[in-house]
Amino acid sequence: MSTPAKAAPVSRSGVLGGPASVVESACPLDCPDACSLNVTVQHGKIVEIDGSEKNPVTDGFICAKVRKFGERVYGPDRILHPGVRKGPKGQGQFTRITWDEALQLVADRFTKAKAEFGAASILPFSYGGSNGLLTQDNLDATLWRRFGTSRLARTVCAAPTGAANMALYGKMPSVTYQDYPEAKLLVLWGVNPSTSGIHLVPYIREAQKRGATLVVVDPRSTQLARSADLHLAVKPGTDVVVALALHRYLFANGHADEAFLREHTTGWEQLRERAEPWTIERAAHTAGVDAAALERFAALYATSSPALVRCGWGLERNRNGGNAAMAVMALPAVGGKFGVRGGGYSMSNSASWSIDRPWIAAPEPDTRIVNMNHLGRALTEYTDPPVRVLFVYNCNPAATMPDQNRVLRGLERSDLFTIVFEQVMTDTALYADLVLPNTTFLEGYDFAKAYGPINIDMVRPVVDAVGEARSNADVFGELCSRLDLSKPGEPTGELDLLVNVLERLPGSIGADLAAGATPAPAFGPTPIQFVDVLPNTSDQKVHLFDEALDKTAPLGLYAFQPDPATDRFPLTLISPSSERTISSTLGELPRTDAKLLMHPDDAGARGLAEGDLVRVFNDLGEVHCPVQIFPTIRPGTISLPKGLWRRNMRNSSTATALAPDTLSDLGAGACFNDARVQVASLAIA
Numbered sequence: 001m002s003t004p005a006k007a008a009p010v011s012r013s014g015v016l017g018g019p020a021s022v023v024e025s026a027c028p029l030d031c032p033d034a035c036s037l038n039v040t041v042q043h044g045k046i047v048e049i050d051g052s053e054k055n056p057v058t059d060g061f062i063c064a065k066v067r068k069f070g071e072r073v074y075g076p077d078r079i080l081h082p083g084v085r086k087g088p089k090g091q092g093q094f095t096r097i098t099w100d101e102a103l104q105l106v107a108d109r110f111t112k113a114k115a116e117f118g119a120a121s122i123l124p125f126s127y128g129g130s131n132g133l134l135t136q137d138n139l140d141a142t143l144w145r146r147f148g149t150s151r152l153a154r155t156v157c158a159a160p161t162g163a164a165n166m167a168l169y170g171k172m173p174s175v176t177y178q179d180y181p182e183a184k185l186l187v188l189w190g191v192n193p194s195t196s197g198i199h200l201v202p203y204i205r206e207a208q209k210r211g212a213t214l215v216v217v218d219p220r221s222t223q224l225a226r227s228a229d230l231h232l233a234v235k236p237g238t239d240v241v242v243a244l245a246l247h248r249y250l251f252a253n254g255h256a257d258e259a260f261l262r263e264h265t266t267g268w269e270q271l272r273e274r275a276e277p278w279t280i281e282r283a284a285h286t287a288g289v290d291a292a293a294l295e296r297f298a299a300l301y302a303t304s305s306p307a308l309v310r311c312g313w314g315l316e317r318n319r320n321g322g323n324a325a326m327a328v329m330a331l332p333a334v335g336g337k338f339g340v341r342g343g344g345y346s347m348s349n350s351a352s353w354s355i356d357r358p359w360i361a362a363p364e365p366d367t368r369i370v371n372m373n374h375l376g377r378a379l380t381e382y383t384d385p386p387v388r389v390l391f392v393y394n395c396n397p398a399a400t401m402p403d404q405n406r407v408l409r410g411l412e413r414s415d416l417f418t419i420v421f422e423q424v425m426t427d428t429a430l431y432a433d434l435v436l437p438n439t440t441f442l443e444g445y446d447f448a449k450a451y452g453p454i455n456i457d458m459v460r461p462v463v464d465a466v467g468e469a470r471s472n473a474d475v476f477g478e479l480c481s482r483l484d485l486s487k488p489g490e491p492t493g494e495l496d497l498l499v500n501v502l503e504r505l506p507g508s509i510g511a512d513l514a515a516g517a518t519p520a521p522a523f524g525p526t527p528i529q530f531v532d533v534l535p536n537t538s539d540q541k542v543h544l545f546d547e548a549l550d551k552t553a554p555l556g557l558y559a560f561q562p563d564p565a566t567d568r569f570p571l572t573l574i575s576p577s578s579e580r581t582i583s584s585t586l587g588e589l590p591r592t593d594a595k596l597l598m599h600p601d602d603a604g605a606r607g608l609a610e611g612d613l614v615r616v617f618n619d620l621g622e623v624h625c626p627v628q629i630f631p632t633i634r635p636g637t638i639s640l641p642k643g644l645w646r647r648n649m650r651n652s653s654t655a656t657a658l659a660p661d662t663l664s665d666l667g668a669g670a671c672f673n674d675a676r677v678q679v680a681s682l683a684i685a
């Protein structure tokens, strides 16, 4: 297969005061939508980024974040050339070196660490800076596997929901945005599409226009919650008992679809047994919601069809997150909600293309696995072997991993050699011993795979690489060569890799993409669950009770672990996505003071007024910021935005400084929302 040509620019002469071209591309950032883009380029520079009509689901509009992506490409934080540290760690002072010197330094450090401590003393660290098929789990994975480094469990997001979805349904394709308007009942559970999947919002609004009932389960009153027919502001960490109460209601009131359960599921008797203790009253008391409202929710779910549950990622970020996801996603099986357009469940569709990355040219070795949520521990406590080389890419762990202060203590270690391959000077790059400049998605090829809609598109370079930035493919290919890990005929650079991936994508996906067409999966872009698609489990049934997971979870499947709040730290801190940040990408752009959202009762009890500077603290750390009195968050719960960089905060600590590095019940995921804290005025500190 030959290399696809750059998209032919469409002339927009004169529009912006000179000859301009509009180049088609797509967005591969970690977001469910994978927008198609029109990027206007003038005199070789990006002057405008907008949505294109090519992808009918993303429909010509994009988020405000990516609209500003040019500010990253040409901004003052851009890393323009390789550099070695010349000042103390954390200061971000570097001496320029050549790429040849930089890559040889990496190869030498790898070789030295392997000789002295074994290859597992090298920890590659990456997550979601791009979801592109070329920039993550490609030549990088081949390099790590062949060299025998430690393996990274990428669990900071989607691990509990992924474990639940896999156990129940083998990650069956789920209801896509286009079918939301068909639903008569829509349940948004732990998800806020207004910030983290904006193209879903018009479909929800269309469903409402057609008369659908909207239920939102979320500790905060989001924009969609305010327009919902029912909003259950549950205590963080209690979603599992709310869902179990619904199951109990379905079974107890003759609304469980017994014919479906017998034919298409296993383990429903055990689920019924585990749900039995959770009466509406008990669950409502535990979750801190009104029992009548919860009963209304149960009755609505029992009697509506098509009924669609959108399971989000907010409900997974606590000790009960995996069981919550299990109980929520099991609802349509028990309630008999499958088999109709607009009915069933909606979760990540990332597995819908069945792309198992055959281009990773090496088997996975049996080396040490490091859970990324334990980065701080790995850097400060692991001895067998110690982490001596840390290679960070597609990720900003100094800002995003739990227990931030422990992570920073680790990064300060004098005997740790940290390599950061990045686009801009992140909080983590400031601690690097070696920085390597990385291209953005506007400077190279890639593939953008949506995980809300089922869509895949090609990302094309719209401008030349800025400074000396290089792509992941080029750098990891070169490192494979320098470490004698390449095999004859294997791809070594971005264009080679592009062709390799196009040839290995399943079915006609590669041929369609190379021809500029939009691929569609065999079951179509809008599958009906249990009509067009069945569970990808061994027997194509829903496994409502997985014995192995039952043994893995601390208290078993569908169990509830109580609130970790104490008298000293009685408040629950959550850190959801904001309009500005789904992840930490673009956290370098200027922003106003991040504010702590707090209910008036909690503020009053502490003598706080709007705009007061406060310290939010627990035994792990302390965050300083102004308070915003927010009547529509539930009392006892406070909120800081996810994805902030340290520079956004008054004392250089983000919400992650308060997050424990404990793990969720299933999937070993992050427990950001298990942060329990106290708040006090800074004025009296």
Ligand code: SF4
Pocket (backbone or CB within 6 Å): 027, 028, 029, 030, 031, 032, 033, 034, 035, 062, 063, 064, 065, 066, 198
């Ligand atoms: S981040 Fe999401 S909404 Fe924004 S441009 Fe990319 S895909 Fe579209």
